[in-house]
Amino acid sequence: MSVCFNCQKKEKNSNEIKKYKMEKNFIYGIDFNIATPFEILVNDAPVIKYNEEGSMSGFYPINELLINNKDQEISVRLYSEIGKEFIAEDISKYFSLKLVLSKDVNFEHFKEIQNIKIPEIIKNTPYIEYKYHFNIEVPYQLEGWINSVDxxxxxxxxxxxxxxxxxxxxxxxxxxxxxxxxxxxxxxxxxxxxxxxxxxxxxxxxxxxxxxxxxxxxxxxxxxxxxxxxxxxxxxxxxxxxxxxxxxxxxxxxxxxxxxxxxxxxxxxxxxxxxxxxx
Known part of the structure; x- marks a missing residue:
């Protein structure tokens, strides 16, 4: 199951899509703590995959995946725990995902710029994906895979x-x-x-x-x-x-x-x- 969270909530919460202008030499990253197997992707490129018991937390810089100044996308894919049929209904209580800004890749000091939410209740599904869109301006241009072969x-x-x-x-x-x-x-x-x-x-x-x-x-x-x-x-x-x-x-x-x-x-x-x- 895949859900475009911003599209789903567009009428009730139109400020979900925001525009951020990169300050000079600042670094974007994600700060997360998730207590179920998951994947996080930026512009459909893998950042982290966790497929074990318990929770996982950390910081990951994502600048190298911001390959243009257009709409950026963060995806989070949630899976049921090992041995469980469905994702825990109240997984939102044990879910934290934030877009943050830092002056260095160690994220010793950072500013939260978006707290990403999921629904409070997720019923009867072993897998679900949420997508969040951000318009991020960066002061560099990476060719990356923009013009590559499909x-x-x-x-x-x-x-x-x-x-x-x-x-x-x-x-x-x-x-x-x-x-x-x-x-x-x-x-x-x-x-x-x-x-x-x-x-x-x-x-x-x-x-x-x-x-x-x-x-x-x-x-x-x-x-x-x-x-x-x-x-x-x-x-x-x-x-x-x-x-x-x-x-x-x-x-x-x-x-x-x-x-x-x-x-x-x-x-x-x-x-x-x-x-x-x-x-």
Whole structure:
């Protein structure tokens, strides 16, 4: 079930759709605390997926997903808890989702600009989606996937085969510890993320840490079992990725201390062009 919340409430609450003007070097994010399995997407691009028991909370910056100055969309998909047939009727008591503005990606200090609500009672459904629209002006322009190919019009079997081959190639690069090759593959993503966060030192540090991550991953990458992963198309048909039920990437290594995942989102920049990493 999918509900356009703003459309549903338009007559009674016309101020649900607001326009925000980005102040210089400010960062948009979402602040959430949700006590049921869920997904959050911005402009139909994945932000977070949670598919476990209990609640999940956190802050996520979303500037890199604001690829134009037009209408922006935040979607929240709610699912029933593990072992339960339906979403809890009173889940709204345990649901918080806010659009916030901060001066840095750590969100140490932030301003709430929209408190997103869901109905007080949700009856007899294992899944429901709500969409919220905002007109956000940002002081940068990302090409992103705006002019890319609509992948839903392609042959699904051929697309899946190409995606698997791409992941297998990336797996080999990471397992060899080939930082130079991998950094070239994700260069467009890195460039746009830096633009979206105004050359943030925090983002630069994260990108610099990639060398250490890939060095550590050398010889430790887990072989991909494609049976555990599904093809997912996002971005209104223009983004594609592989993920498991938890939303995790097939590209990961396991060390004695932690698991490290290398997530990628692909797009086709033009008809006949090969897939590339964009996020």
């Amino acid at each position: 992948l839903t019009k392609e042959n699904k079997e051929a697309l899946l085969k190409e995606v698997k081959m791409y992941y297998q190639k990336i797996y080999g690069i990471l397992n060899k510890g080939d930082y130079s090759h991998y950094s070239k593959i994700i260069s467009k993503r890195n460039h746009e993320v830096l633009v979206a966060y105004y050359d943030s030192e925090i983002i630069k540090k994260e990108q610099d840490e990639l060398l250490e991550r890939i060095t550590t991953a050398q010889g430790k990458m887990k072989p991909i079992d494609f049976n555990k992963y599904n093809l997912k198309i996002y971005g209104n048909g223009r983004l594609v990725t592989l993920e498991d039920e938890k939303g995790d990437s097939p590209l990961f290594c396991i060390t004695e201390e932690y698991e490290d995942y290398f997530g990628i989102i692909l797009y086709r920049p033009a008809l006949g062009a090969p897939l590339e990493v964009i996020r």
